[in-house]
Amino acid sequence: MPKKRLPLSNSNETCYRIGVNKIAILNAGGQYCHLIARKIRELGVFTEITDFNAPPDSLRDVSGIVLSGGPESVYMPDSPRVAEGLFDLGVPILGLCYGHQLIAHMLGGKVHSSEGREYGIAGIKILNSDGLFEGLDDTQTVWMSHGDSVDQLPDGFELLASSDTCRVAAMAHPKRDIYGLQFHPEVVHTVRGQDIIRNFVFNICKVTTTDWQPKDQIDTLMKSIRDKAKGRKVIFLVSGGVDSTVAFYLCVRALGKENARGIYIDTGLMRKNETANIINDFKAIGADNIDIVDASHQFIDAIGQECNPERKREIIGRMFIEVEDDLLKKIESADNNWILGQGTIYPDTIESGCSTNASKIKTHHNRVDKILKLIREDKVVEPLTDFYKDEVRMLAGELGLPQHMVMRDPFPGPGLAVRCICCTEYKPVYQGRELAKMLSGYGLNGFIAPAKTVGVQGDSRSYKDIAIVYGDIAVPELEGVARAIVNSISGINRVAYVIKGRGEIRPQQLAIHPAYLTPGRVELLREADDIVRAFTVRHKGQLPCIWQFPVVIFPLGYDDISGRETIVLRPVLSTDGMTARFVQIDRALLDTLATDILHLEGIAMVLYDITNKPPGTIEWE
Numbered sequence: 001m002p003k004k005r006l007p008l009s010n011s012n013e014t015c016y017r018i019g020v021n022k023i024a025i026l027n028a029g030g031q032y033c034h035l036i037a038r039k040i041r042e043l044g045v046f047t048e049i050t051d052f053n054a055p056p057d058s059l060r061d062v063s064g065i066v067l068s069g070g071p072e073s074v075y076m077p078d079s080p081r082v083a084e085g086l087f088d089l090g091v092p093i094l095g096l097c098y099g100h101q102l103i104a105h106m107l108g109g110k111v112h113s114s115e116g117r118e119y120g121i122a123g124i125k126i127l128n129s130d131g132l133f134e135g136l137d138d139t140q141t142v143w144m145s146h147g148d149s150v151d152q153l154p155d156g157f158e159l160l161a162s163s164d165t166c167r168v169a170a171m172a173h174p175k176r177d178i179y180g181l182q183f184h185p186e187v188v189h190t191v192r193g194q195d196i197i198r199n200f201v202f203n204i205c206k207v208t209t210t211d212w213q214p215k216d217q218i219d220t221l222m223k224s225i226r227d228k229a230k231g232r233k234v235i236f237l238v239s240g241g242v243d244s245t246v247a248f249y250l251c252v253r254a255l256g257k258e259n260a261r262g263i264y265i266d267t268g269l270m271r272k273n274e275t276a277n278i279i280n281d282f283k284a285i286g287a288d289n290i291d292i293v294d295a296s297h298q299f300i301d302a303i304g305q306e307c308n309p310e311r312k313r314e315i316i317g318r319m320f321i322e323v324e325d326d327l328l329k330k331i332e333s334a335d336n337n338w339i340l341g342q343g344t345i346y347p348d349t350i351e352s353g354c355s356t357n358a359s360k361i362k363t364h365h366n367r368v369d370k371i372l373k374l375i376r377e378d379k380v381v382e383p384l385t386d387f388y389k390d391e392v393r394m395l396a397g398e399l400g401l402p403q404h405m406v407m408r409d410p411f412p413g414p415g416l417a418v419r420c421i422c423c424t425e426y427k428p429v430y431q432g433r434e435l436a437k438m439l440s441g442y443g444l445n446g447f448i449a450p451a452k453t454v455g456v457q458g459d460s461r462s463y464k465d466i467a468i469v470y471g472d473i474a475v476p477e478l479e480g481v482a483r484a485i486v487n488s489i490s491g492i493n494r495v496a497y498v499i500k501g502r503g504e505i506r507p508q509q510l511a512i513h514p515a516y517l518t519p520g521r522v523e524l525l526r527e528a529d530d531i532v533r534a535f536t537v538r539h540k541g542q543l544p545c546i547w548q549f550p551v552v553i554f555p556l557g558y559d560d561i562s563g564r565e566t567i568v569l570r571p572v573l574s575t576d577g578m579t580a581r582f583v584q585i586d587r588a589l590l591d592t593l594a595t596d597i598l599h600l601e602g603i604a605m606v607l608y609d610i611t612n613k614p615p616g617t618i619e620w621e
Contacts, residue, residue, distance in 0.1 A: 107155075317414075432448050569607065
């Protein structure tokens with residue numbers, strides 16, 4: 001059968017559909033929309049993402065339809081709606097979160113704003129295991145991220161599952177094959193989520209062909225690179241991360257070394273010895289056509305006293321292009337025969353709000369205005385915008401890249417700049433009554449640090465304060481503490497636990513201090529990060545699996561010699577970066593690591609970020 005070319009939405013590249021079965025995903029702007037697509041593709045079934053209000057006639061040939069989550073409330077007048085007639089197509093439909101609520105709302109049920117929000121792990125009780133829940137136990141662990149709930153079923157619908165705080169956790173109209181789930185089966189922390197998706201795809205949608213494999217896309221990707229280049233050369237921004245490495249290597253394979261040149265910009269914001277290690281790795285795989293540009297002073301000077309995380313990212317993105325522009329002037333030909341290459345992947349475009357209805361979580365440095373202008377001018381090639389990080393690693397393995405490059409820890413493009421929290425003014429911490437009352441039930445103390453960090457709640461960006469707790473408690477109990485706080489206190493999206501301080505914790509004397517992105521603070525963070533990296537190597541056999549281990553410097557401390565800086569440990573477990581759980585590390589190991597870090601001058605305390613994603617993003621900025 002010939003391959004039929006179908007564009008995936010929100011991408012300047014294309015993939016080829018193989019086979020005849022497909023699931024259409026209607027995008028309401030949810031942060032997990034493309035994660036749904038990836039989970040179905042893992043089953044070997046092609047998925048196509050399309051606009052939420054796609055005409056029903058364009059969907060008649062699909063095997064099933066998924067309505068994604070989204071940041072809006074269905075009862076608001078301008079919220080996304082599906083086209084009239086969609087529910088009469090006779091095609092199986094599964095609504096997730098917002099999609100679940102919209103089904104209820106449009107078909108005569110009722111949706112309301114919940115008093116108790118749910119962000120993170122929840123337990124549900126299955127009341128009917130036919131169809132969607134076939135083969136599952138009566139109680140399941142699922143992942144919630146919502147502030148609205150269905151409180152009245154539409155006519156003809158049955159209640160399939162409930163949770164303690166959400167009566168309609170799942171519903172179905174079996175005769176019409178319309179299903180709704182308030183939780184997210186596509187998220188890895190829904191323990192049997194893939195089984196639920198499998199039941200929908202194969203048992204309800206009756207898909208019979210499973211012939212989609214990411215590794216089979218390499219030839220297609222190289223062809224798309226050649227088609228995009230149109231005889232032009234590619235100047236590729238490489239960082240050493242798996243995304244840009246795979247994308248650059250694909251360009252070298254597709255165009256030849258003479259037509260694909262890498263630029264590695266040393267921003268001064270990398271980890272210890274990182275630049276030397278990266279260049280050696282590229283030489284080892286034969287991709288040594290890379291120019292190194294030392295722009296460390298330019299980046300730090302450009303950021304100056306900027307403390308706003310979004311503007312910091314914008315500055316860094318602009319600086320990447322300005323530094324590259326200077327180099328391009330020296331190497332581009334008279335007929336301007338070049339385009340820019342980037343290792344952009346799905347989450348970069350989703351979190352920047354590039355989907356039709358998507359809410360912006362953060363601006364990625366490869367989605368700043370100047371980059372978007374180049375994209376509009378057809379001067380950007382991004383081979384990996386249809387892939388998630390775990391799929392990129394599959395491609396890397398298929399390309400034969402060394403394992404240590406394939407499994408390199410994810411590291412943000414802006415480097416340590418987004419792990420160096422800045423503040424313009426002195427702000428004492430405060431002890432909120434609601435927090436104190438809640439913590440008393442756990443035998444803990446705590447306070448609120450008035451410094452905003454980025455989160456994602458109910459598919460929307462949040463920018464809220466941090467709750468910091470301390471006291472005697474077992475590590476496994478911390479997840480429940482954090483979940484209770486963020487679900488109950490609206491002004492908080494992140495919780496951290498004090499592992500150890502330089503002496504007794506004195507909340508009445510603690511404050512956020514004015515601090516900026518200076519070489520001294522970056523170097524202090526670099527040393528703390530190096531201590532953590534060495535520790536994870538030394539104790540590899542004793543530590544749980546860690547997907548990423550960001551280390552953050554935060555200007556929380558005292559006015560005296562106890563120190564004005566705090567180091568935050570953020571070990572997380574994830575598969576794709578879209579959701580994550582904090583890694584539970586043995587308390588004795590945490591104490592040892594904190595003691596090592598406190599040997600650095602100027603550190604007042606070491607914190608342990610105990611927030612899952614959602615509601616707290618992996619990076620603090």
